[in-house]
Amino acid sequence: MKNPLFRHCLALVASICMSSLLPAANPIITDVFTADPAAMVHDGTVYLYTGHDVPPDKREGYTMNDWLLYSSTDMKTWKAHGSPLAVKDFTWAASDAWAGHVIEKGGKFFWYVPMNHKTIHGKAIGIAVADSPTGPFKDARGSALITNDMTKEAKISWDDIDPAAFIDNDGQAYLFWGNTKCYYAKLKPNMIELDGPIMTVDVPNYTEAPWVHKRANIYYLSYATGFPEKTTYATAEKITGPWTPRGLLTEIAGNCNTNHQSIIEFQKQWYFIYHNGGIQPSGGSFRRSVCIDRLEYNPDGTMKCVEQTTQGIDPASR
Ligand code: FUB
Numbered sequence: 001m002k003n004p005l006f007r008h009c010l011a012l013v014a015s016i017c018m019s020s021l022l023p024a025a026n027p028i029i030t031d032v033f034t035a036d037p038a039a040m041v042h043d044g045t046v047y048l049y050t051g052h053d054v055p056p057d058k059r060e061g062y063t064m065n066d067w068l069l070y071s072s073t074d075m076k077t078w079k080a081h082g083s084p085l086a087v088k089d090f091t092w093a094a095s096d097a098w099a100g101h102v103i104e105k106g107g108k109f110f111w112y113v114p115m116n117h118k119t120i121h122g123k124a125i126g127i128a129v130a131d132s133p134t135g136p137f138k139d140a141r142g143s144a145l146i147t148n149d150m151t152k153e154a155k156i157s158w159d160d161i162d163p164a165a166f167i168d169n170d171g172q173a174y175l176f177w178g179n180t181k182c183y184y185a186k187l188k189p190n191m192i193e194l195d196g197p198i199m200t201v202d203v204p205n206y207t208e209a210p211w212v213h214k215r216a217n218i219y220y221l222s223y224a225t226g227f228p229e230k231t232t233y234a235t236a237e238k239i240t241g242p243w244t245p246r247g248l249l250t251e252i253a254g255n256c257n258t259n260h261q262s263i264i265e266f267q268k269q270w271y272f273i274y275h276n277g278g279i280q281p282s283g284g285s286f287r288r289s290v291c292i293d294r295l296e297y298n299p300d301g302t303m304k305c306v307e308q309t310t311q312g313i314d315p316a317s318r
Helices: 004-020
Strands: 033-042 045-053 066-072 093-095 101-105 108-117 123-130 164-167 173-177 182-187 199-201 206-215 218-225 230-236 244-250 262-266 269-276 289-295
Touching: 033 101, 033 262, 033 269, 045 101, 045 262, 101 164, 108 164, 108 173, 164 206, 173 206, 206 262, 244 269
Parallel strands: 033 289
Antiparallel strands: 033 045, 045 066, 093 108, 101 108, 108 123, 164 173, 173 182, 182 199, 206 218, 218 230, 230 244, 262 269, 269 289
């Protein structure tokens, strides 16, 4: 191989082949800023609903007008589905497309989302519904499900955020949400009305971002704690508690003062999906990016601390 042109071409072909084999790495989406992941497994596909940070240059504060959707059948390659839902799709909402959650029931997909209310001071939670996980989604009620005047435990106007829905084995659906206080309530079978009083969950150092999942007979409530936020969790034998604190699930996210987790099982592997400020040079607390790492359990059912990596979940990258 004395011919330098031939050697150069060979090196070029090799590098193209190598790059198409590059393992999944964190952050998983790098062309736009994504935050507040909420993943749902449906019919062999993972649907990843995210927030969308779009702050103007140098602005240090959230600018979030819509939500984004990605899907994957292998957790490594992601297909973008654009923005199936925006604040403007709710006539009663003013701004702030913060952390939402999608859940399926009876062939319908319910997307619970917090936003600022136009006429009732503070944040509020609304619901969009669709017949497919990719939409089109439309406002399911024409009004908010929860408004700031319905929750009195926290004396702030932004406590009604971060909805996370859960359907128990008996079919009863619940909505968890809250900032500084963790609230929950039963949902009616139609998924768009509360079915009983708003209750509070007693867990230590709760900041926001509740996520409920179940494995075997254990209920897990993970949430952001402190500020900057770590993720911690509690377990219970019933969805209504009492909840036993289990400690740290993951440390503060890189270059970001919030974190927001989503936990799913897909093809017999558990995943911890979260965000950080990892895209450089512009990433940060208001320019966040979704990441995925593996989640593992101890024999007693407690969760191992999640190691946040830049390599991501592909074993080939380890
Ligand atoms: O994205 C806005 C807010 O930041 C979310 O609602 C919180 O969970 C935190 O991630």
